[in-house]
Amino acid sequence: MINFDIPQLKHTASDNFFLMAGPCAIESEEMxxxxxxxxxxxxxxxxxxxxFKGSYRKANRSKGDxxxxIGDEKALKILEKVGKTFGVPTVTDIHESQEAAMAAAYVDVLQIPAFLCRQTDLLIAAAKTGKVVNVKKGQFLSAGSMKFAVEKIVSEGNNKVILTDRGNTFGYQDLIVDYRGIPEMKSFDVPVVMDVTHSLQQPNQSTGVTxxxxxxxxxxxxxxxxxxxDGLFIETHPDPxxxxxxxxxxxxxDLLEDLxxxxxxxxxxxNF
Structure with missing residues (x-):
């Protein structure tokens, strides 16, 4: 379970796992x-x-088009509105160091994308905001190597770190999950999340669409x-x-509650 305070996070006394969920990207306020x-x-x-999870911008896309x-400020304001409307914390990705302070003004958790988890300047910038920092494990890294990402953030006096597994590269167009990584990353004394939906991606398709x-x-x-x-990350949508x-x-x-x-x-x- 989360071992530090996140503003607006409800049901922390529950024995349940926590959930990060929402659309991949902010498409509109209504959605x-x-x-x-x-x-x-x-x-x-x-x-x-x-x-609540939603990316205000998607920087890592296969195709240029x-x-x-929908625009950084517009999407960030929608994330802020979601948080205030429903009384829940929000999380979004950042991609470059200068985005950290900007996004931190609107959301409660800053997420470091898997491909960027070794970018020291990005991790430090996120840490300096004082926000919770969720670092996704790179598909190309071992679970053990993620201790260095934790150390970079903690070195700035910020111990509010979450690590998220999202599978490991398996050939050119598939991912697999090594579940040994979850207890290994938990040994760093941080909450560990499984990014369920991204671990089921099939990247690098010849069409340019994952x-x-x-x-x-x-x-x-x-x-x-x-x-x-400790938690699950699930992207969900009314019409995937x-x-x-x-x-x-x-x-x-519509399948979320049953799951x-x-x-x-x-x-x-x-836990019995």
Whole structure:
């Protein structure tokens, strides 16, 4: 469980895992509020601590004409509105050092993308904001090597660090999850999250559009909870097929509650 305070995070006394969930990218205010409202209803009912996730901009795209966002300030203001409307913390990615302070003015958690997890200047800039910093493990790194990312952030006097696994590169167009990494990263005394949906991506497709295996979302989620993950990261959308980013591996939002109910049962069983 999270071992530090995150503003607005509810149900922290619960024995449940926490959840980071929302759309891949902020597509519109209406869509963000609609998704947040649905997830808040579910997580309040199940007493799951919840952080709304949405990228204000997508910097890592295969094709130059892929959707990247609706405008930085516009998207960040939508994230801020989601947080204030529903009383939940919010998380978004940052990509360059100068973005840290800008994004920190609107959200509660700054996320470091997997491909950037070794960028020292970026980690330091995020740490200096005083916000919680969620660092995704690079697909190319071992779990053990993530201790250095933790050390960089803590060296700036910020011990509010979360590590998130999102699978390991397996050949050119697939990822696999090594569940040994979850307890290994937990040994660094930080909360560890499983990014379920991104671990099911099939990157580097010849079409320039990343594929995915959303039918395995339940499998990856169950295994992560069974081996002790403190939280789950799940991108979800009312209509994944028409989402503007990463729809191929998203969870249909109508399936979320049933999945979470199953995962709570597993959590209770392994904590017995």
């Amino acid at each position: 963000a509020l609609r998704i947040a409202e649905k997830i808040v209803q579910i997580t309040d009912k199940l007493e799951i601590p919840y952080i 892929s959707f990247t966002g 594929g995915g295996k959303p039918q395995l979302i339940e499998t990856i989620s169950k295994a992560a909870i069974a081996v002790g993950a 097929a028409n989402a503007k980013s990463d729809g191929a591996n998203m969870l249909q939002i 979470l109910v199953k995962l709570i049962r597993i959590r209770k069983a392994v």
